[in-house]
Amino acid sequence: MSGEQGWGMRRGLLVVTALMAVAAAGCGSETGSGSGSGKEMVVEGGAPATPYSGPLYIPGKAWDEEKDDRSDLVDTGAAARALECDWDIYSAGGSEPWSEGDGGTTPEDGLRAYFEIEQPDGPREGFRVEREEGGRVLYSYDVDGRTKMAVIVAKDRKNRPGWGPETSASCDPAEFRASWTDSQGYEIWTDRDGERVPVSLISSSIGPAHCDWQKAHFLSVREGKEELSYARDPDGVLGDDMLEAPYDGDVPLPADAEDTGYRLGERQLWLTDDKRTAYVRTPDGVEAWPQVKKGMGCA
Numbered sequence: 001m002s003g004e005q006g007w008g009m010r011r012g013l014l015v016v017t018a019l020m021a022v023a024a025a026g027c028g029s030e031t032g033s034g035s036g037s038g039k040e041m042v043v044e045g046g047a048p049a050t051p052y053s054g055p056l057y058i059p060g061k062a063w064d065e066e067k068d069d070r071s072d073l074v075d076t077g078a079a080a081r082a083l084e085c086d087w088d089i090y091s092a093g094g095s096e097p098w099s100e101g102d103g104g105t106t107p108e109d110g111l112r113a114y115f116e117i118e119q120p121d122g123p124r125e126g127f128r129v130e131r132e133e134g135g136r137v138l139y140s141y142d143v144d145g146r147t148k149m150a151v152i153v154a155k156d157r158k159n160r161p162g163w164g165p166e167t168s169a170s171c172d173p174a175e176f177r178a179s180w181t182d183s184q185g186y187e188i189w190t191d192r193d194g195e196r197v198p199v200s201l202i203s204s205s206i207g208p209a210h211c212d213w214q215k216a217h218f219l220s221v222r223e224g225k226e227e228l229s230y231a232r233d234p235d236g237v238l239g240d241d242m243l244e245a246p247y248d249g250d251v252p253l254p255a256d257a258e259d260t261g262y263r264l265g266e267r268q269l270w271l272t273d274d275k276r277t278a279y280v281r282t283p284d285g286v287e288a289w290p291q292v293k294k295g296m297g298c299a
Contacts (some may be wrong), residue, residue: 143176
């Protein structure tokens with residue numbers, strides 16, 4: 001891809017991982033236009049402790065998940081430069097064009113248009129105006145005084161009439177407040193010390209309802225550029241064609257299995273070198289979650 005649409009690439013994942021995101025989004029109360037908590041999309045308040053002082057526009061570069069490192073996302077637009085992430089940037093890029101009437105008459109309308117046009121995976125409330133300059137406004141969503149989501153809106157750009165999004169970027173959802181991730185149905189794993197782990201490294205969720213897979217559970221683990229997907233399927237709702245091997249809810253832990261340190265409540269994730277099976281240890285024993293066949297999903 002090239003040009004403005006090309007560098008608007010978002011995080012590309014395996015089909016099963018996308019289904020996990022759909023399932024998570026459908027579980028929360030903050031999906032759609034807001035959280036239902038009555039909080040405002042834009043709130044009053046000062047800039048973060050270290051306000052972004054760089055340009056509000058830089059030419060964006062395309063990002064190829066197959067070839068590029070996630071750290072290269074910082075070059076996909078000015079919004080990515082405004083983030084203060086603990087881990088790699090989760091998503092970043094530019095907006096798609098829109099027609100007359102889709103943009104807004106004020107910068108705040110432009111932020112609202114961002115949510116309507118882009119349908120981002122992130123909070124939709126609690127944004128602050130961090131910078132205004134040259135027909136652009138930077139809105140930031142901050143956690144503990146650090147910017148975790150940034151949206152730059154601009155007025156009357158090419159193929160984007162009115163106020164609307166120009167570039168946007170987000171840190172990993174695990175960096176958002178726990179109240180938000182909990183409300184969205186995210187299962188945030190922790191390490192041995194109880195610290196949250198990025199969902200770009202490990203994530204899990206119940207199966208999506210539109211596939212009738214609620215009795216299954218999916219797990220995704222990233223190893224370098226490779227993403228491994230596993231499933232817990234005690235009721236056999238996925239079918240034999242979906243999994244590389246049958247699920248087994250009571251197995252001995254292989255002698256060569258190693259503790260990854262990843263935890264979700266009382267669940268512990270263990271893997272062997274071949275990584276063909278995820279061994280999930282619980283107080284009741286060990287479960288063998290087989291790999292999901294690549295490219296498999298439901299209509």
